Amino acid sequence: xxxxxxxxxxxxxxxxxxxxxxxxxxxxxxxxxxxxxxxxxxxxxxxxxxxxxxxxxxxxxxxxxxxxxxxxxxxxxxxxxxxxxxxxxxxxxxxxxxxxxxxxxxxxxxxxxxxxxxxxxxxxxxxxxxxxxxxxxxxxxxxxxxxxxxxxxxxxxxxxxxxxxxxxxxxxxxxxxxxxxxxxxxxxxxxxxxxxxxxxxxxxxxxxxxxxxxxxxxxxxxxxxxxxxxxxxxxxxxxxxxxxxxxxxxxxxxxxxxxxxxxxxxxxxxxxxxxxxxxxxxxxxxxxxxxxxxxxxxxxxxxxxxxxxx
Numbered sequence: 585x586x587x588x589x590x591x592x593x594x595x596x597x598x599x600x601x602x603x604x605x606x607x608x609x610x611x612x613x614x615x616x617x618x619x620x621x622x623x624x625x626x627x628x629x630x631x632x633x634x635x636x637x638x639x640x641x642x643x644x645x646x647x648x649x650x651x652x653x654x655x656x657x658x659x660x661x662x663x664x665x666x667x668x669x670x671x672x673x674x675x676x677x678x679x680x681x682x683x684x685x686x687x688x689x690x691x692x693x694x695x696x697x698x699x700x701x702x703x704x705x706x707x708x709x710x711x712x713x714x715x716x717x718x719x720x721x722x723x724x725x726x727x728x729x730x731x732x733x734x735x736x737x738x739x740x741x742x743x744x745x746x747x748x749x750x751x752x753x754x755x756x757x758x759x760x761x762x763x764x765x766x767x768x769x770x771x772x773x774x775x776x777x778x779x780x781x782x783x784x785x786x787x788x789x790x791x792x793x794x795x796x797x798x799x800x801x802x803x804x805x806x807x808x809x810x811x812x813x814x815x816x817x818x819x820x821x822x823x824x825x826x827x828x829x830x831x832x833x834x835x836x837x838x839x840x841x842x843x844x845x846x847x848x849x850x851x852x853x854x855x856x857x858x859x860x861x862x863x864x865x866x867x868x869x870x871x872x873x874x875x876x877x878x879x880x881x882x883x884x885x886x887x888x889x890x891x892x893x894x
Contacts, residue, residue: 588650588651588653588654589617589653589656589657589662590650590653590662590683590684590685591619591653591661591662591663591664591684591688592661592662592684592685592687592688592689593610593616593661593662593663593664593688593689593690593691593789594663594664594665594666594669594680594684594688594689594690594691595607595663595664595665595666595667595690595691595692595693596665596666596667596669596670596676596677596680596690596691596692596758597667597668597669597670597671597692597693597694598667598670598671598692598693598694598695598700598748598751599667599668599670599700599704599744599748600667600695600700600703600704600707601667601693601694601695601700601771602693602695602771602774602775603665603667603693604622604665605774605778605801606665606691606693606774606781606782606785607622607663607665609778609782609799609801610661610663610782610785611663612795612798612799613786613791613792613795614659614795615659615660615661615791615792616659616660616661616662616663616791617653617655617656617657617659617661617662617663618662618663618664619652619653619662619663619664619665620651620652620653620655620827620828621638621652621827621828622664622665622666622827623664623665623666623667623668624638624649624652624664624666625638625639625666625668626639626645626646626649626666627666627669627672627676627679627680627683628666628668628669628672628676628738630672630675630676630679631668631669631671631672631673631675631676632736632737632738634738636738652664660791661689661789661791668741670692670751670754670758671744671747671748671754672754673753673754673757673758674757674760674761677690677757677758677761677762678761681761681762686765687765688762688765689762689765689766689767689789690758690762690765690766690767691766691767691769691785692755692758692766692767692768692769693768693769693770693771693774694751694768694769694770694771694875695770695771695772696771696772696888696890697748697749697750697751697864697868697871697872697890698749698861698864698865698868698890699771700748700749700771701745701746701748701749701864702720702856704744704745704748705718705720705723705745708742708745710816712816713742714742720856720857720860721857721860723745724745724746724860724864726743727743727744727745727746727747728746730743735747746864746867749868749871750868750871751871751875752871752872752874752875752878753871755768755875755878755879756878759878759882767785767788768879768882768884769781769784769785770887770888772888772889772890773888778801779796779799779801782796782799783796815847872890872891875891876891876892879891
């Protein structure tokens, strides 16, 4: 009987930072075997203090976690991507290292927290977790009104929009646990040149880069505004139940996705007030200054514009 393998490569953050795109690209590498679902969420229990709903019917959750990788054989890397791990800080990082081994590598993609907040707000509306007519200003008020002890609960994840951009609160923990086995990248670079971004990632992982020439660098996990909420809920349910199939048949998924966007999608026209954006930038400024210092301390000198703050 072939021994089941566990992941030795984890994309740990951040939510709405481009993790789905990176995961999808790396899955195409012949030396990378990806989990049958992108987000296994197994280590989320060390962030929230409770097992994720994926495992609520599992007799032994760890066995189910292993099953997500049962098809992996001799590939150099076995990979999963759960971007919500990042905010679990030291508890999650230590648990990953203890369970998966000291040679595990971790990738984290950071995005301008203002842009990430706007994307997160749209994403939660597309998931029918927020009222479709909720403005960004109204959403920010709801996030700020919730006490922190409530905000950190998993059931209130939809209000994590502002807190999710305080990267400096968590990054040092990950560096302390994983050291040189941790790579921090930036969404800015992924968006500007996906091919170069992937080449750099593969070089860090000591993977051959020739496969990149065959890739389709289409944006993954794009949030859409729906026309009909009931149809959107049904589509989300089907997508969740069939995730293993979609992961194995990406071309078929792309066709169905485009058809669905035509039937029930519409362009986002939510206007974002410049005054609101300025206020958000002011909220994040001191946190970004701390983050820039942390990154400089760990040898990251080439930082995106949103981290170049005097």
